[in-house]
Amino acid sequence: MKLPEIQRRKTRGVTVGGVRIGGGSPVSIQSMTTTPTADVAATLEQIDALACAGCDIVRVAAAAPADTAALGQIVAASPVPIVADVHFRFQRALEAIAAGVHKIRLNPGNITDRQAVREVINACKDAGIGIRVGVNEGSVMDRTDPARQAEQLKKPLDELMVETITDYLEVFIEADFHDLVLSAKSHDAITTIAVNRALSERFDYPLHLGLTHAGTAATGMVRSVAAVGTLLAEGIGDTIRISFAGDPVAEAVAAKELLASLRLRRRDRxxxxxxxxxxxxxxxxxxxxxxxxxxxxxxxxxxxxxxxxxxxxxxxxxxxxxxxxxxxxxxxxxxxxxxxxxxxxxxxxxxxxxxxxxxxxxxxx
Ligand code: SF4
CATH class of the missing domain: 3.30.413.10 (Sulfite Reductase Hemoprotein, domain 1)
Incomplete structure (x- = not known):
């Protein structure tokens, strides 16, 4: 019996190590380590466990120089591509790129200096790697400027997130840099659905779907599946993270089950x-x-x-x-x-x- 299939939206392709995101490639699974990145052995052990559970790409926190100093060893020994998650200090991005990571994640809410972003873009161009521009609901408000914040509070959160990403992308477009993956995460499933529908209408960059601070396993998994599953069923989304507080291996298992349930990934078990x-x-x-x-x-x-x-x-x-x-x-x-x-x-x-x-x-x- 022939069963209906999801018609996926076309996006640009971005290569992350040996994995392609978007451009018609299968929806990939991501998760993030919870170990201190500077602890190479513990981080690699968790990356291996994630890879065994079906994770295609693993993100690690690049918070301190000790973390980026560990990245060379982690990248060399990891069975899957590594993404460095960078907040606040763009220097961590430059160090991570030099260490050989396969993608950088920048948060438009806390790396705002355009010259700093240009430096990261140039380093990524030279290294031939992509950047995820990932906005979270907690970092879209301008808390340094009360007048601007008052204006922002008048707007729906999903519109504010789209606006934040759109403004941030100007510097990437000026630099003719298009190896981009976009994400917009809220803890709220409906907001996450709305903002990603809007991004998908506006841009052809691949989308990374997920929620932020979604909760513990029971609530976080259901919220994630409600939002990510709805978007995937509409053909939106190129790479996903199921997100909840707890063992990231369980996130990867849940993500794999979601993709298999939507026939976006063949079951092999x-x-x-x-x-x-x-x-x-x-x-x-x-x-x-x-x-x-x-x-x-x-x-x-x-x-x-x-x-x-x-x-x-x-x-x-x-x-x-x-x-x-x-x-x-x-x-x-x-x-x-x-x-x-x-x-x-x-x-x-x-x-x-x-x-x-x-x-x-x-x-x-
Ligand atoms: S739910 Fe299970 S036990 Fe109940 S009728 Fe269906 S198969 Fe039988």
């Missing part, structure tokens, strides 16, 4: 689906699905595995799965490619599913 359970359920479906997920974690191919809570509706609802288990009381029926295979006692369910999945993987490869 076992995909576990499970019924929501109801009064007919005679097994602990949530615990079983988690056990099945862990048992199939090493499968490097897409296999759809369904864990269903009853034998009444389970077989029909799991029809499209490659392998399925439909639980009864103390036992379960195992299915492969829609066909009943056998019934096993509950303690043998995971083992039986692993056997069926192995057979499927062998058949597919």
């Amino acid at each position: 076992a995909e576990i689906i499970a019924c929501p359970t109801c009064g007919r359920t005679e097994a602990d479906v949530a615990a079983l699905a988690e056990e099945v997920r862990a048992a199939l974690a090493d499968v490097k191919q897409h296999v759809l595995v369904a864990v269903m809570g009853c034998i009444v509706n389970g077989p029909g609802e799991a029809e499209g799965a490659d392998a399925a288990v439909c639980c009864g009381k103390g036992k379960a029926a195992i299915y492969r490619e829609g066909k009943y295979i056998r019934t096993v006692p509950e303690e043998k369910i995971v083992e039986a599913l692993v056997t069926e999945v192995q057979a499927l993987v062998e058949k597919k490869s």
Whole structure:
């Protein structure tokens, strides 16, 4: 059966190490390390974990000279391109570029001196790398000028963010520098959607989608998916970050799941689906699905595995799965490619599913 696909908007392409953002390339996944960048071993360990979880590009904070001094080693050993996140001090950008990073992120709210921006642009031109102009809702207000701030407060936040980016881009356009990625992040999903729709209308630079200070895992993930998922479904967005306070590896896993759910990324692992359970359920479906997920974690191919809570509706609802288990009381029926295979006692369910999945993987490869 043919399924509908997202029609993505055309943007310019920007190369970040071995990854292309925009220009029709697949939507890439980004996250950011939480370790002090100056701690090379800890930062590389987190970058490796992020890469294993599906992260295509990793951003690190370039806050102090000790951080940029560590970047040479980090870039050399990283399995994925590295972006230096620069705020307030443009010198950190120049040091990071000299250390070989693959992209710079500048915040228009706190690197405002045009001559400083020109120096960063020239260094990026010489190094052949791009710049993300990334505005956050917290840095668009001019707190140094009360009269200007009063004017700014009269405008909707999304318009203010677009205006901030548009003004900032003047210096890049004057310098004929177009290796740009744009981002505008709010903690509010609706604002993030509105501002990115507007940016997408106004510019053909690729967009980095995400939220800022979105919350802890439960709220941050849902807010991120609400905003980023809506925009992606409209064809907007070239690279994404799911953002919440906590382990960044979980951000990358969530981002990968979002892209796969929207068929913007092919699944290359076992995909576990499970019924929501109801009064007919005679097994602990949530615990079983988690056990099945862990048992199939090493499968490097897409296999759809369904864990269903009853034998009444389970077989029909799991029809499209490659392998399925439909639980009864103390036992379960195992299915492969829609066909009943056998019934096993509950303690043998995971083992039986692993056997069926192995057979499927062998058949597919
Ligand atoms: S598959 Fe069975 S147990 Fe699960 S939700 Fe449907 S009817 Fe309920």
